[in-house]
Amino acid sequence: MENNDYSHLKEEIISNNRIFDGKVIKVDHSRVKLPDGGTADREIVYHKGAVALIAVHQEEMYFVRQYRVAPDDFLLEIPAGKIEVGEAPRETAIKELREEIGGVAEELEEIQEFYVSPGFSNEYVYLYEARDMTIDVQELDDDEFLDIVTVQLQDLKKLLQAGAFRDSKTIIAVQHVIAAYNL
Amino acid sequence: MENNDYSHLKEEIISNNRIFDGKVIKVDHSRVKLPDGGTADREIVYHKGAVALIAVHQEEMYFVRQYRVAPDDFLLEIPAGKIEVGEAPRETAIKELREEIGGVAEELEEIQEFYVSPGFSNEYVYLYEARDMTIDVQELDDDEFLDIVTVQLQDLKKLLQAGAFRDSKTIIAVQHVIAAYNL
Numbered sequence: 001m002e003n004n005d006y007s008h009l010k011e012e013i014i015s016n017n018r019i020f021d022g023k024v025i026k027v028d029h030s031r032v033k034l035p036d037g038g039t040a041d042r043e044i045v046y047h048k049g050a051v052a053l054i055a056v057h058q059e060e061m062y063f064v065r066q067y068r069v070a071p072d073d074f075l076l077e078i079p080a081g082k083i084e085v086g087e088a089p090r091e092t093a094i095k096e097l098r099e100e101i102g103g104v105a106e107e108l109e110e111i112q113e114f115y116v117s118p119g120f121s122n123e124y125v126y127l128y129e130a131r132d133m134t135i136d137v138q139e140l141d142d143d144e145f146l147d148i149v150t151v152q153l154q155d156l157k158k159l160l161q162a163g164a165f166r167d168s169k170t171i172i173a174v175q176h177v178i179a180a181y182n183l
Numbered sequence: 184m185e186n187n188d189y190s191h192l193k194e195e196i197i198s199n200n201r202i203f204d205g206k207v208i209k210v211d212h213s214r215v216k217l218p219d220g221g222t223a224d225r226e227i228v229y230h231k232g233a234v235a236l237i238a239v240h241q242e243e244m245y246f247v248r249q250y251r252v253a254p255d256d257f258l259l260e261i262p263a264g265k266i267e268v269g270e271a272p273r274e275t276a277i278k279e280l281r282e283e284i285g286g287v288a289e290e291l292e293e294i295q296e297f298y299v300s301p302g303f304s305n306e307y308v309y310l311y312e313a314r315d316m317t318i319d320v321q322e323l324d325d326d327e328f329l330d331i332v333t334v335q336l337q338d339l340k341k342l343l344q345a346g347a348f349r350d351s352k353t354i355i356a357v358q359h360v361i362a363a364y365n366l
Binding site: 002006008009010011013019020022023024025027029030032034035036038040041042043044045046047050065066067068069070071072073074075077080082112113114115116117118119120121122123124125142143145146147149163165166167168169171172175176178179 | 185189191192193194196202203205206207208210212213215217218219221223224225226227228229230233248249250251252253254255256257258260263265295296297298299300301302303304305306307308325326328329330332346348349350351352353354355358359361362
């Protein structure tokens with residue numbers, strides 16, 4: 001299909017302007033040297049990454065309904081959370097599963113890893129599937145407000161086609177479950 | 184499953200600090216009022232949105248290999264591009280298909296729409312499938328450098344499982360093709 005030498009595609013950052021150093025993101029306005037020697041500006045958002053969880057229990061898949069201020073919308077998403085400094089993705093996943101839906105899994109299987117939007121951001125998501133899960137109570141953070149929503153596995157395909165899931169990690173998770181469970 | 188009144192989850196922006204007003208993104212540091220009356224800071228990236236394309240021709244799916252400076256990585260992605268001001272997503276899709284892989288489609292079918300990372304960004308992606316496509320020559324922008332890579336449909340599942348696709352829109356597209364073509 002292709003050889004593995006991609007050097008003819010490489011851009012080099014030649015100068016950096018740190019615009020914002022936030023708790024969640026850092027924003028750089030960078031100048032790059034293009035493969036043909038020209039230059040271009042790049043706006044880059046650095047992010048510590050996140051985890052997301054496929055949680056199926058008794059023929060139902062678990063979601064959370066939450067308000068998201070950036071899109072100004074109430075979305076139906078799979079449980080997820082940002083990786084804190086010093087945390088391994090798997091630790092974050094165990095914590096978020098417990099906090100958001102009260103889930104405790106015997107095992108977490110990694111399903112995929114992906115950049116959410118590599119054109120401007122390095123945010124990387126680790127997607128796990130919770131195995132042999134039991135459900136206890138939610139333990140939300142102080143500034144977190146969300147409702148647990150369960151969906152019958154048999155309804156996932158219809159809801160996906162109807163556009164009920166509207167963020168990338170959740171669509172990846174639902175498509176995975178539909179394939180894995182032969183729905 | 185749930186009623187449609189989500190007002191108990193709503194946050195209200197009470198003050199805004201525009202940190203960056205770039206060509207691709209705008210960054211706000213905002214203060215929100217939480218559902219319980221408390222307050223929290225939110226870091227928000229506004230983006231004009233993008234399109235992405237599923238392009239299958241003669242039993243092969245079309246990808247582009249390109250360097251992405253934010254993750255500092257060479258990724259195998261489906262054709263995609265940012266929506267310019269005043270452009271309808273479908274126009275952008277027709278243009279990007281032509282620019283990136285030289286594709287001309289009889290018809291574009293919308294497959295999904297989604298936020299890539301609603302926790303901090305409003306970037307919204309429209310995913311189309313190109314129907315009855317012919318392939319002409321690439322017509323890249325001046326600051327765009329990418330290689331066209333085609334993959335046999337029968338190899339998609341194996342490559343997906345091996346982690347060959349590492350960004351969200353591309354994984355959604357490949358999962359969709361595997362399901363739609365019964366691969």
